[in-house]
Amino acid sequence: MSAFIFLAVLLLLIALGMPIAFALLFSGVAVMFQLGQFDSQIVVQNAIGGADNFVLMAVPFFILAGEFMNAGGLSRRIVAMAGAFVGHLRGGLGYVAIFAAILLASLSGSAVADTAALAAILVPMMRQAGYDPARACGLMAAGGIIAPVIPPSIGFLLFGVVANVSITRLFLAGIVPGVMMGGALVIAWWLVSRRASMQVAPRKPWGERLALLGKGFWALLLPVIIIGGLKFGIFTPTEAAVVAAAYAMFVGAVVYRELTLANIYHCLLVTARTTAVVLLLASLAMVASYMVTIADVPGQVGGWLSGLGEHPLALTAAMMLVVFLAGMVLDFIPIVLIFTPVFLPIAQQAGIDPVYFGVIFIINCSLGMITPPVGVVLNVVSSIGKVTLGQAARGVMPFLLAELAVLAALVLWPALVMVPAGWWR
Numbered sequence: 197m198s199a200f201i202f203l204a205v206l207l208l209l210i211a212l213g214m215p216i217a218f219a220l221l222f223s224g225v226a227v228m229f230q231l232g233q234f235d236s237q238i239v240v241q242n243a244i245g246g247a248d249n250f251v252l253m254a255v256p257f258f259i260l261a262g263e264f265m266n267a268g269g270l271s272r273r274i275v276a277m278a279g280a281f282v283g284h285l286r287g288g289l290g291y292v293a294i295f296a297a298i299l300l301a302s303l304s305g306s307a308v309a310d311t312a313a314l315a316a317i318l319v320p321m322m323r324q325a326g327y328d329p330a331r332a333c334g335l336m337a338a339g340g341i342i343a344p345v346i347p348p349s350i351g352f353l354l355f356g357v358v359a360n361v362s363i364t365r366l367f368l369a370g371i372v373p374g375v376m377m378g379g380a381l382v383i384a385w386w387l388v389s390r391r392a393s394m395q396v397a398p399r400k401p402w403g404e405r406l407a408l409l410g411k412g413f414w415a416l417l418l419p420v421i422i423i424g425g426l427k428f429g430i431f432t433p434t435e436a437a438v439v440a441a442a443y444a445m446f447v448g449a450v451v452y453r454e455l456t457l458a459n460i461y462h463c464l465l466v467t468a469r470t471t472a473v474v475l476l477l478a479s480l481a482m483v484a485s486y487m488v489t490i491a492d493v494p495g496q497v498g499g500w501l502s503g504l505g506e507h508p509l510a511l512t513a514a515m516m517l518v519v520f521l522a523g524m525v526l527d528f529i530p531i532v533l534i535f536t537p538v539f540l541p542i543a544q545q546a547g548i549d550p551v552y553f554g555v556i557f558i559i560n561c562s563l564g565m566i567t568p569p570v571g572v573v574l575n576v577v578s579s580i581g582k583v584t585l586g587q588a589a590r591g592v593m594p595f596l597l598a599e600l601a602v603l604a605a606l607v608l609w610p611a612l613v614m615v616p617a618g619w620w621r
Contacts, residue, residue, distance in 0.1 A: 206223040210526075218480065220484040224486065227487040233490070243480055254348075255353060255354075258304065261303070261348075261444045262309035263467055267460075268448015268449065269448060270303065274412055275296045275314070275318065280404060280409070286389060287327075289321055294339050294385065298346065298375065302346050302418075302423075306343055306344075307342075310340045311337055314336050318332070329583050330590055334591025334593070336581070337571075337595075339381060340573050342377050345370045345558060346374030347422065348367065351532060351562065354532045356433075359536050359554065363433045364426050365617065368423075368617055369555050372617075373613055376612070377602050387594070421440075422439070478533065481534070485533070488538060512553075515543070519564075520564070524568070528562065528564060528565055532561055552614055556607060559603050563599060
């Protein structure tokens with residue numbers, strides 16, 4: 197009964213247009229009333245506890261690192277460097293977008309920031325070269341959602357906090373699946389572009405390639421610092437976020453000399469606004485999470501899925517289907533905060549590794565950012581690329597299918613996640 201009340205109130209309030217954060221709060225309060233345990237102090241204590249978390253300090257710093265990276269010229273140099281090596285191929289700008297998306301994902305962890313940077317630079321170039329604008333925007337969106345999968349990942353940070361799972365293990369386990377998503381996009385783009393009519397850029401000489409590689413060296417060094425520091429225990433994920441922000445600011449301001457005081461102020465302002473939204477969601481979601489636990493909602497949902505309890509593969513597939521459908525109507529962060537405390541205990545009871553579940557769960561949540569009608573990344577890229585949301589949705593379809601194929605492969609063969617994750621230990 198508690199599970200039904202929680203979901204019914206949540207969906208009703210979302211349908212009425214209430215902000216997700218407050219919908220989560222009132223869903224938790226509704227369960228409190230249903231159990232006869234309403235206490236305003238418990239509500240306040242859990243709300244404060246939801247935001248008062250050392251690990252969550254990493255969120256604003258990773259967001260800030262992404263803003264400094266875009267304003268300081270790191271993103272542009274990554275794109276130029278990728279163009280030097282693959283830009284001469286047929287559909288070369290598409291391959292540039294994919295490889296740049298993978299590299300940018302290892303720098304910021306924000307799908308929206310990475311997509312905005314890529315689309316602003318590459319979509320005008322692709323339109324001028326005769327590429328289909330809708331298809332170009334679709335590729336940018338599909339490449340952008342690799343950011344929450346390859347470390348550093350804000351999605352893994354939130355999942356780790358809510359699920360009490362090692363964030364370092366999640367970071368390291370996401371590397372190979374993120375690269376697989378990029379590989380799937382390469383295959384999909386090759387199939388799409390071989391029939392299209394577009395200009396082919398001239399091959400750049402090796403001297404120019406090495407020069408651009410040298411200019412991008414400082415940007416490429418950031419993921420090495422972050423992954424190396426986590427791997428060897430030099431710093432925690434939260435400290436890694438601070439290092440990333442400080443490094444991006446130093447490189448942008450001192451090395452590339454493109455990050456001015458005005459840029460820094462703007463980056464801080466954007467980061468503060470974004471962080472306020474994320475932390476409000478995390479804070480009020482903790483009230484819902486607390487009541488979900490007290491009311492044993494995972495147990496009740498597990499009862500609905502009891503027929504699948506002895507079949508981990510079928511159970512995983514069913515949960516992933518629910519998350520994918522939810523991604524069509526909910527944003528990334530609310531899905532993480534709503535479904536993690538419900539599904540993870542069920543998965544663990546069925547013997548599913550929490551790190552593995554976290555990786556496929558975050559990939560699935562990422563796919564929701566490019567599925568209409570909510571699809572925040574799809575909306576961002578359609579706005580920057582000056583195409584309608586419908587055109588962007590049509591353009592992203594081949595790439596969404598490619599990334600769904602990767603998710604299906606990870607569900608069918610968990611070793612694709614767990615074996616590479618063991619390499620980094």
